[in-house]
Amino acid sequence: MVNQLSWKVGGQQGEGIESTGEVFSIALNRLGYYLYGYRHFSSRIKGGHTNNKIRVSTTGVHTITHDLDILVAFDQETIDVNFHELKDGGIVIADAKFKPTIPDNSNVTLYPVPFTEIATELGTSLMKNMVAIGATSAVINIAPAHYQEVVQATYGRKGEQVVLKNMEAIKKGAQYMKEELGYDRTNLYLEKADGKRRMFMIGNDAIALGAIAAGSRFMAAYPITPASEIMEYLIKKLPELGGTVIQTEDEIAACTMAIGANYAGARAFTASAGPGLSLMMESIGLSGMTETPLVIVDTQRGGPSTGLPTKQEQSDIMAMIYGNHGEIPKIVLAPSTVQEAFYDTIEAFNLAEEYQCPVILLSDLQLSLGKQTVEPLEYEKIEIRRGKLLSEELPELENKGYFKRYEVTEDGISPRVLPGMKNGIHHVTGVEHDETGKPSESAQNRQTQMDKRMRKLKHIQFQHAVHRNVKHGDPDLLIIGIISTRGAIEEAMQSLEQDGLKVNHAHIRLLHPFPTKELLPLVEKAKKVVVVEQNATGQLANILKMNVGYQDKIHSVLKYDGNPFLPHEIYTKCKELF
Structure with a gap:
């Protein structure tokens, strides 16, 4: 047997x-x-x-x-x-x-x-x-x-x-x-x-279920592999909960519709893959400039252009951090299991409202469509945090002026109101603006508002920024990965340990802002560092070098043929370093 x-x-x-x-x-x-x-x-x-x-x-x-x-x-x-x-x-x-x-x-x-x-x-x-x-x-x-x-x-x-x-x-x-x-x-x-x-589900189902648990009742999206199952799941479920899904004419409409719904107070989101995210970039900038919460799911696939629509890849990493023109605060989460996809989706909605910025949930085809056993979800862990959304009646403004929707604050986060709230009138525009939202090209105002928005990144907290499997204080090898490579890395680790190597593993779940504080000590202590990722240019390794340094000890293990990593492939590549 x-x-x-x-x-x-x-x-x-x-x-x-x-x-x-x-x-x-x-x-x-x-x-x-x-x-x-x-x-x-x-x-x-x-x-x-x-x-x-x-x-x-x-x-x-x-x-x-x-x-x-x-x-x-x-x-x-x-x-x-x-x-x-x-x-x-x-x-x-x-x-x-x-x-x-x-x-x-x-x-x-x-x-x-x-x-x-x-x-x-x-x-x-x-x-x-x-x-x-x-x-x-x-x-x-x-x-x-x-x-x-x-x-x-x-x-x-x-x-x-x-x-x-x-x-x-x-x-x-x-x-x-x-x-x-x-x-x-x-x-x-x-x-x-x-x-x-036990549950048996794909990552896309967990993301959709997480959106429901987070209180989202509106999704705007355009079908695309490998994201479509999120929309298909919610088309069946949201109407039972008083919500709806709208299939838009394209990804631009989907993103702007989600922005509008969030501005009105709904928890709304969209989901797509690389080609769709390319179309959304200008709208993501609008979310950042207007400080409107927005959750976007990117289920990565083989690119560029149409590329390999039904094959595995992790080549949107740089684009999700730096893709939009200009500079805005942005959060990029990267769950590595179906369970994490559920919980991180909920957290994405919380972070979007707390920091009033776009949050991208970064998946890949293997996680989104790979089906796996899932231990019972702990619904008691769910919490809804809406940040500085004001619910009490506002005092009357002096001289019947506008509400300071973009008020300069120490943490960069301004009080937020919903349309129609008494004494909450303000201007909303994609051009640079003052504290009340009125357009302004003043050099001083520009710098003040830009600094205000970017200060948010210094205060972002995500409890699970890095999944750590750390057994050794002075390891021979530290393996770093992202999203669906986690299972293959952990099995390769077991084989490497059996060969007498001391191996630690760090899996990144908060891609931006980068968790330098959590990763730096692990990189410092390791004799060699291997970054496992599915793209041709070592995008994650380059981000690690930018934020942590130690370029001389960082090595890349890359795969970009459309197939997932297998444990023996990672094992073999790591063994070649010793």
Whole structure:
């Protein structure tokens, strides 16, 4: 028996690959197994190779691995593309329809199973994916009955007969595979899980749920991969809570609409990816100049231009800090797990209102779309902070003047009122202005207002600026990462420690303003520092050098081929330094 294994299903896009992985993984999640899944998919709607790799374990897992125990193939291309990942002793379960073949002299067993034939006999070839799930279940010793609840939830709306047929397909697949295996037990029987129910979700769902928990009731957005699921989740949920989602004509409209809603007092936000954020840059400057709270989610993907819309990358780092023209206070958060995505989204809304500036929540495709087991969320931790938003009636202004919306204060944060508040009238403009908002080109006023706005950065507090996994006072190596690389780094650390190296890990969650105070002591004590990131130019490493120094000991481990980091890749690169 094994306590963890890696399973992958592949075929042509539009062939039911996603639903195969969903039914398989959700059933295992409900049995109490921990899972981490990552989909490789094409940017077209139908056609092109796609696969879904899922890691299953009796203990927590936070990344995919380079190896593979079971490959379920709906076409020969799936075998050709993914065979190299299979371990010695691995299994290929393939649709007999395409007469599958595997390389000679490999220590891998091929089981041709008539997925399509069995499904067609039951009424439709579309159920071949359920036959494949059944065949897999026989290999890992999971009874078909454990899929009943998931199949009911997935297909129940189509009628009870459809549910019965899909369950029959799973049973038929399991029975066929058992007969193929005979009395031999495979070495891939899964150990029993603890049976506890945990959430199983993608990062985008956690971000959307975090927005709801933060009190947001309005989202303006334009669909784009890999951010669209945030909008799709809220389209279903917000109307139940008295809120709404508006699909705008473009990202410029989405951003300015969110600014307007925040100015009116709503907690509103937008979400997009790199191309959309490029269009939003002028509006982000408007938020900074008018000191209007704004939350924006950037789910990074491969660029530039259209680039790799469905592939992993972390190349928006510099753009999110320095992309807009001029200088404004801005906060950039970077959660590294699904749980953090939930909590950091809530904190993004709090910080936006407390510091009256744009807050960017920086994700990436792996975190946004990778599905993983999530421990129960602690809702009692949620707090709503609205900063200097005035709620009590204002005193009448002298000479019926304007309210000092941009009053110069020690911390750079001015009192804020909502439109229509008695005695709160003020001017709002994107040009430079005085304390009441009236346009002003005075040199002295310009410097005073600029200094006021920028002072906010000195006072920003974020409790979880850096996730620290620090075991050693004088480490041989400090590994620094951001967003979804955390799981791969932590597994690479374990292997490096087994080799006798002393390794610490720092994962940055507050990208701007940069947490120099937290990182400097860690960098100083390490003999060597490795920055792991998914772009071609070492953007995070360069920011680290700008803020911390020690250029001579900082090394980059980069990957920008569209695929996530695997633990052995980080391990190998780090070992090369010693």
